[in-house]
Amino acid sequence: MAMRQTLDFLLNDWLKVNELNQRPRFAEHSGETFAAVLDTCEKIAREKFAPVNRLTDTEEPRFDGERVHLPAATHAALAAYVESGMLAAAQDYDTGGMQLPCVIEMAANAFFSMANIAMGGYAMLTSGNANLLMAHGTPLQREVFAKNEFSGRWFGTMCLSEPQAGSSLSDVATRAEPDGEGFAADALGPRYRLKGNKMWISAGEHEISENIIHLVLAKIPGPDGKTLPGTRGISLFIVPKHLVNERGELTGERNDVALAGLNHKLGYRGTTNCLLNFGEGRFKPGGQGGAIGYLVGKPGEGLKCMFHMMNEARIGVGLGATMLGYAGYEASLAYARQRPQGRPMTQAGKDAASPQRPIIEHADVKRMLLAQKSYVEGALALELFCARLVDELHTAKPDEAAAAGLLLEVLIPIAKSWPSEWCLEANSLAIQVLGGYGYTRDFPVEQYWRDNRLNMIHEGTHGIQALDLLGRKVVMNGGQALLALAGRINQTVQRALAVPGLAEAANQLAGALGQVGKATKSAWASGLPEEALANATPYMQAFGHVVLAWLWLDVALVAQGDSDFERGKRAAQQYFYRYELPKIAAWLAVAAAREPLTREMQDAWF
Structure with missing residues (x-):
């Protein structure tokens, strides 16, 4: 593979x-x-x-x-x-x-x-x-x-x-x-x-x-x-x-x-x-x-015991969603490399006599493949990082284990929810790359999408993960888990500021982290859970994107060579920062404003 x-x-x-x-x-x-x-x-x-x-x-x-x-x-x-x-x-x-x-x-x-x-x-x-x-x-x-x-x-x-x-x-x-x-x-x-x-x-x-x-x-x-x-x-x-x-x-x-x-x-x-x-x-x-x-x-104490299995299962569900997205990415990449369609554009227009070119040479197909790459490889980094935290929790020195435990608390909802949403989107893009063939059982991408659609529900729906994140994880113990995460993100920011080509991304990530902090405080400003949690899902979407942006920047710090492999990693990081990270502003805006529309909506109005 x-x-x-x-x-x-x-x-x-x-x-x-x-x-x-x-x-x-x-x-x-x-x-x-x-x-x-x-x-x-x-x-x-x-x-x-x-x-x-x-x-x-x-x-x-x-x-x-x-x-x-x-x-x-x-x-x-x-x-x-x-x-x-x-x-x-x-x-x-x-x-x-x-x-x-x-x-x-x-x-x-x-x-x-x-x-x-x-x-x-x-x-x-x-x-x-x-x-x-x-x-x-x-x-x-x-x-x-x-x-x-x-x-x-x-x-x-x-x-x-x-x-x-x-x-x-x-x-x-x-x-x-x-x-x-x-x-x-x-x-x-x-x-x-x-x-x-x-x-x-x-x-x-x-x-x-x-x-x-x-x-x-x-x-x-x-x-x-x-x-x-x-x-x-x-x-x-x-x-x-x-x-x-x-x-x-x-x-x-x-x-x-x-x-x-x-x-x-x-x-x-x-x-x-x-x-x-x-x-x-x-x-x-x-x-x-x-x-x-x-x-x-x-x-x-049944719930206390069962959550031991559920938290483990949530990382497992996130990994499963990641790998289904990865399977679709590899299948659509292989298809794009061998499927001829369209001809190069010149100032004089298309030359019908020229040979067709593989669809991977078209900018929009590259966009879809690059989006998939940023989602699935970023999600894989997320799941492996969480698993590495589990090892820290069980085998590190006491203070390091405690720090790992705090990070795990706040990352578990993201480890389950983010891949189940965005690797599903990767599967949707894989179908799009294949066009009409993507709908057929002659190719596997339609099954990957069907299989992956269940992961947004498995082991706690999106809404439940969002309530857990904003309603409990980021505010527990005075926000210690959120502060622990912010500390790790800032470490990556400081390292990236010293690397040519990554300083701009480092400043962008620092700004995004600041937006999350402000939105968290604003969401809870009234102290009323009903108001704070009405927009928990868009808050979680933004939070997850910031976490993935952090991991991509951290990975990019290691992928600084000139090989095609490392250039590909840096391109995926750049895609995420230019196309994905800017989305968080809209998601955080409704959470920060405690937008009342969804909670005030009446049954009869539907």
Whole structure:
């Protein structure tokens, strides 16, 4: 993949990942082992994932009332992924892992997302599920459930949304009642019986693995036996499809979890997406109704536990969006280089007798390709930078880890939202480059767009990310996270001011950062959340563009040579500053003015 050169550049020249090998956790690794991991994953993605991308899109999962049927290629591709050891890539050696840095794990998974995003979804959910249990589960829960997921014997899901609640977790209606005598006695944890419905559950039913481990949010009763209002009482439970004992063996009994139906989506068609019924009585474990679930963490702390997985998933969704954009960029670039159309313009007009030229020679096609390049390569830098911050958070000195944690807090909403919007735009431009052929299934770009359109909704919609950013992240602890980000941006500005050709961009970035600061204060000037947050989405769009402008300038500082590769990086940085960064003024204007139009708009006026 041509993407590999950019990936290596970002990892080695920009992020200097080999410096991580000086830390005890990564001491047994080297640049050679990192490269070997990337080589292996690139090969599996090319040979097992990419060839069946179209097949898994057209042969959607099918439910016959008893079983879900998937193409055999799905099983083969995921078996190759499991064999690679990537499910446990970042885990301790004694857990069966490789103790890889998060940034290398993320880079390796980029190949799978680019080759077949639907197949990559099963792996991302399984590793995220197991990582949560390693952080919040009991020792036996980690041994029985997490380790069997890391080995690929079992796969996992996350079950949050419900048909009537969507993203409003305070309206979760699934209930969990203590399971009588087994409540405190079960070695796997306090045992409950769950009843309710979960919607939009990716990988919720299949036969790829021996078992499926659902992590389910449900409300436990209060002291009076009634459901507590809001998010109080929301707890997290391990609910296996097939019941297991404390040795990790299947008991032969099916849990009361039933597939009610498959959702047929615009994209990601190779990943089963399910409506699951818990405790409907189709299966009766122990002779009773209700799905058996084991409490994770403390009662009422389900959201706290689940956000461990959700934040990880948001970086993963951002990476998936990035790589779909990258796939479309490479496909449209290849097409533009070989598609002849049009002739050179001269003062005398076009010479009909002259040969046609490739469309990549037309300025407007170059514009579309350059826009894609600036979006997808910038987004890749963003996701790898966030993964590098995760490594800092877990392995750096305390003060450096704390600083990394602050940056991650404010960047997570951007890591998820920015690629899902602008790499989708890259996919749209890829279709445009191909013209009429872009709409057809003869070329892959229409599928990349369909797959990517889901990422603006996955793991929290655009609006939710915007509310999180402006409503919480930039104002928490007196704005410490925003100040930490501003400090890092200003460091890049100061370095760029001393480099010929980048001083103008440095001053432009400094001005943009100042606009964000002023708009943040103005948005909250009245102290009324309803006024401040009415324009949270345009605020987030501007914020994200400033973050990407910063990363592009930081990358350009490293790409100062005369090779075509480095010239291309600088051209993408220049495109972003000349065509994209100026857009922030309009976005910030409505946020700063607390523009009331959208909140005052009446239903009847539509």
